[in-house]
Amino acid sequence: MREIKVRRSYEKEGFKQPVFEYRADWPYISVGFGNERDYFIENLSLLISSGMGISAALKAMSQAVKTRKMKKITALIEQMVNAGMPLWKAFTETRLLPARVISLIRSGEESGRLADHLNLVTLQQHKDKVFQSRLRSALLYPGVVLTLAIFVGLGGVWIVLPKLVAVFSDAKGTLPLSTRFLMATGAFFEQYGVIVVPTTIIILSLIIFFFFIFKKTKFIGDAILFSIPGIKELLQGVELARFGYVFGVLLQAGFQVGDALDSVGKGSTYSSYRKFYEYLRASILRGESFKEAFANNRKTSKFIPIPIQQLIKSSEESGKLAETYIRIGVIFEEKTDAMSRDLATVLEPIVLIVVGLIVGFIAIAIIGPIYGLSEQIN
DSSP, X not given: OOOOEEEEOOGGGTOSSOEEEOOOSSGXXXXXXXXXXXXXXXXXXXXXXXTOOHHHHHHHHHHHOOSXXXXXXXXXXXXXXXXXXXXXXXXXXXXXXXXXXXXXXXXXXXXXXXXXXXXXXXXXXXXXXXXXHHHHHHHHHHHHHHHHHHHHHHHIIIIIHHHHHHHHTTOOSOOOHHHHHHHHHHHHHHHHHHHHHHHHHHHHHHHXXXXXXOTTTHHHHHHHHTTSTTHHHHHHHHHHHHHHHHHHHHHHTTOOHHHHHHHHHHHOSOHHHHHHHHHHXXXXXXXXXXXXXXXXXXXXXXXXXXXXXXXXXXXXXXXXXXXXHHHHHHHHHHHHHHHHHHHHHHHHHHHHHHHHHHHHHHHHHHHXXXXXXXXXXX
């Protein structure tokens, strides 16, 4: 970790003393850092809700956290707050939380409802964890099996097949087509395997990184996932569950519709939904209703099913928008729970069938010629 250095004095801005700079070296890839951060926010919320002052709560949390990196960050936040800096500004300086969470803390601090808004942050983090865990539970087993199959397959054609080429190369008679294909593949990897296998692994790793991790190109991976039947419905359900629950709770907490949509949009994982939330926010700020905003966008049905649109329209007319959105969140939370289990159940046999076909092809290609050779020897 880098040393903490003096950045600039905040005396002109009304603070008591110079404030120190902290720039974490990729804190989010530290083992256990995410859980420690969530633990910090949850317990800070509880302490402030109980009536404890911000400074005292931060001092207590600096002793409660375990990792050295989190202790340094917490101590720095405490130092900034004691110097007169607002809590949201201290979080911004340390880059501990994303912008959408900091906006919630800022609005709570400025409105005198910091404890309530910290509770909202805790709720958002909990819901995000639940929804992400369901996605992982549905895709983990097939992903692990396919990944292992790819690596085992590459290792087999690089190490095992070249040895089989030597066994069958002296065989008399015509070998089966599958065996000849296998021999050609083995000969190719014997000559170029040192280049092909590492290159393939690097290319696959880069594809996964740029399509599903790197923010600027992640929209490509999102488009791929949303084009796969089954996975598309699950992703849409997860997003609608998060949107409905978080948006409804923000409205109940007194947020304006535009601010709530801004917070929901910043928290979305998928670029297409972020753009849709930005469109809804712009429409609402222009004075349009949800009914008008839905009607003016031909792609609304792609993001929100028509029956849910009708439910939102009727609730808007009856003045029960917050309750309806929370209800939508609960409905889709239950649906995604069932869909994640069903998708995992469907994908498991498909993956096993694909792997079995590959193994069967290799077995036939090897056993057939061996059986023929044994007959010639007899």
